[in-house]
Amino acid sequence: xxxxxxxxxxxxxxxxxxxxxxxxxxxxxxxxxxxxxxxxxxxxxxxxxxxxxxxxxxxxxxxxxxxxxxxxxxxxxxxxxxxxxxxxxxxxxxxxxxxxxxxxxxxxxxxxxxxxxxxxxxxxxxxxxxxxxxxxxxxxxxxxxxxxxxxxxxxxxxxxxxxxxxxxxxxxxxxxxxxxxxxxxxxxxxxxxxxxxxxxxxxxxxxxxxxxxxxxxxxxxxxxxxxxxxxxxxxxxxxxxxxxxxxxxxxxxxxxxxxxxxxxxxxxxxxxxxxxxxxxxxxxxxxxxxxxxxxxxxxxxxxxxxxxxxxxxxxxxxxxxxxxxxxxxxxxxxxxxxxxxxxxxxxxxxxxxxxxxxxxxxxxxxxxxxxxxxxxxxxxxxxxxxxxxxxxxxxxxxxxxxxxxxxxxxxxxxxx
Amino acid sequence: xxxxxxxxxxxxxxxxxxxxxxxxxxxxxxxxxxxxxxxxxxxxxxxxxxxxxxxxxxxxxxxxxxxxxxxxxxxxxxxxxxxxxxxxxxxxxxxxxxxxxxxxxxxxxxxxxxxxxxxxxxxxxxxxxxxxxxxxxxxxxxxx
Numbered sequence: 001x002x003x004x005x006x007x008x009x010x011x012x013x014x015x016x017x018x019x020x021x022x023x024x025x026x027x028x029x030x031x032x033x034x035x036x037x038x039x040x041x042x043x044x045x046x047x048x049x050x051x052x053x054x055x056x057x058x059x060x061x062x063x064x065x066x067x068x069x070x071x072x073x074x075x076x077x078x079x080x081x082x083x084x085x086x087x088x089x090x091x092x093x094x095x096x097x098x099x100x101x102x103x104x105x106x107x108x109x110x111x112x113x114x115x116x117x118x119x120x121x122x123x124x125x126x127x128x129x130x131x132x133x134x135x136x137x138x139x140x141x142x143x144x145x146x147x148x149x150x151x152x153x154x155x156x157x158x159x160x161x162x163x164x165x166x167x168x169x170x171x172x173x174x175x176x177x178x179x180x181x182x183x184x185x186x187x188x189x190x191x192x193x194x195x196x197x198x199x200x201x202x203x204x205x206x207x208x209x210x211x212x213x214x215x216x217x218x219x220x221x222x223x224x225x226x227x228x229x230x231x232x233x234x235x236x237x238x239x240x241x242x243x244x245x246x247x248x249x250x251x252x253x254x255x256x257x258x259x260x261x262x263x264x265x266x267x268x269x270x271x272x273x274x275x276x277x278x279x280x281x282x283x284x285x286x287x288x289x290x291x292x293x294x295x296x297x298x299x300x301x302x303x304x305x306x307x308x309x310x311x312x313x314x315x316x317x318x319x320x321x322x323x324x325x326x327x328x329x330x331x332x333x334x335x336x337x338x339x340x341x342x343x344x345x346x347x348x349x350x351x352x353x354x355x356x357x358x359x360x361x362x363x364x365x366x367x368x369x370x371x372x373x374x375x376x377x378x379x380x381x382x383x384x385x386x387x388x389x390x391x392x393x394x395x396x397x398x399x400x401x402x403x404x405x406x407x408x409x410x411x412x413x414x415x416x
Numbered sequence: 417x418x419x420x421x422x423x424x425x426x427x428x429x430x431x432x433x434x435x436x437x438x439x440x441x442x443x444x445x446x447x448x449x450x451x452x453x454x455x456x457x458x459x460x461x462x463x464x465x466x467x468x469x470x471x472x473x474x475x476x477x478x479x480x481x482x483x484x485x486x487x488x489x490x491x492x493x494x495x496x497x498x499x500x501x502x503x504x505x506x507x508x509x510x511x512x513x514x515x516x517x518x519x520x521x522x523x524x525x526x527x528x529x530x531x532x533x534x535x536x537x538x539x540x541x542x543x544x545x546x547x548x549x550x551x552x553x554x555x556x557x558x559x560x
Contacts, residue, residue, distance in 0.1 A: 136516030
């Protein structure tokens with residue numbers, strides 16, 4: 001009896017440790033996947049915590065529920081078809097908490113990749129624009145030390161998909177290996193809060209990273225023409241300014257086209273560095289967003305480090321976001337000033353987060369993590385109504401002051 | 417009798433459980449087909465090929481790395497000596513490459529014999545085997 005149980009247990013343990021990375025479906029087609037089951041708790045009941053700004057307006061963790069799986073839980077499936085030795089087709093769908101309580105899977109990638117030269121690939125189709133250091137595997141929590149990437153930086157230009165092309169060029173110069181990745185494309189109707197959607201036309205960007213031994217340096221830049229389709233903007237900003245303009249307010253007439261996000265130049269620049277010798281790692285990234293529309297210019301950054309003791313990886317992180325735009329508009333009539341100032345204030349999200357966590361590798365494709373985040377929000381320029389940081393669904397009291405919130409999270413990540 | 421069965425089962429279980437952690441520190445060597453023009457690589461070049469950071473030999477010709485499955489002693493020894501990545505670091509690394517659509521993990525074989533057979537068929541391939549498994553169909557281009 002005992003021996004049978006032991007044998008079963010052994011078989012179970014071996015079965016749980018797959019050798020392969022993927023399920024081979026035959027005909028050079030493979031199915032791969034990743035996912036996270038995470039639960040988070042917030043110390044405040046006055047605002048909802050969300051993992052990043054692609055999540056829904058209400059229903060986060062905090063005000064709506066004190067405990068929830070919505071910030072971090074997700075599952076992704078990827079099918080790869082190696083059509084020939086040089087041509088492959090990849091598609092990836094991810095189901096996670098998005099806007100409006102939706103867990104509907106979204107097609108994140110669907111592209112063809114062709115090897116032009118041994119060290120040069122071209123990809124065309126739906127791609128994830130590589131805006132950040134971790135952009136193209138942001139959802140694969142197993143691949144990162146933390147429960148979630150720092151939202152201060154990774155929410156600043158969270159464009160998860162574009163239709164376009166990119167090149168992956170990997171030359172070697174002496175001991176330095178490079179990845180040079182230019183890209184061009186358009187991101188249509190990226191959903192955001194309050195039925196808003198973003199369209200970035202003619203995104204032209206690129207990034208370069210250089211690796212030498214344990215060091216990697218990376219720099220990235222992207223320019224695009226930004227259009228924001230926002231019902232809230234239309235009713236609360238465009239409509240009043242239009243009315244004021246018709247009544248003869250020249251400043252309102254001039255500001256209306258000046259601040260509108262109707263194909264205005266925008267850009268995102270970032271620099272990053274990482275060092276990882278296997279036992280210890282440190283990495284950091286700093287980015288800045290500029291826009292000629294009403295979207296504020298802002299800067300974001302994080303620095304993180306950790307140590308690997310066998311299967312345990314304790315880590316720390318500090319991340320921060322701040323807005324640099326004008327705090328108020330004073331160039332017009334009192335009514336025009338009020339409308340435009342309210343618009344500026346609506347986009348402020350100043351906050352910083354201190355993170356302490358521990359990762360444990362249960363099996364070679366499954367980990368468990370526990371993390372404590374202390375988030376401090378502050379009103380931008382001390383203005384009331386701008387203290388919500390990156391929280392959503394906040395009470396007026398939460399918006400008016402500085403807040404300190406603790407988030408406790410536990411998550412299990414897997415890949416196959 | 418029952419006791420003996422129990423002990424046997426226990427030992428079998430323990431052996432099976434430990435087999436993946438016990439390292440036979442048999443030295444390994446990096447090999448290509450004997451017909452390949454490549455004669456020598458350094459550790460960095462080999463690691464870059466097996467991590468998909470480069471896809472060509474120094475002369476510019478295409479290179480195709482072949483892994484051994486991760487239950488082989490050669491696999492463990494190779495990654496300890498050459499890429500210096502643990503099993504979960506390697507898994508993290510390939511997760512980044514695979515799910516970003518940037519690369520795919522190398523083809524795998526499950527034994528030295530299988531590798532030798534494959535290498536003989538394609539001079540672009542590069543693999544690693546136990547040192548004592550080397551035969552005249554392949555040449556050693558790096559020994560860690």
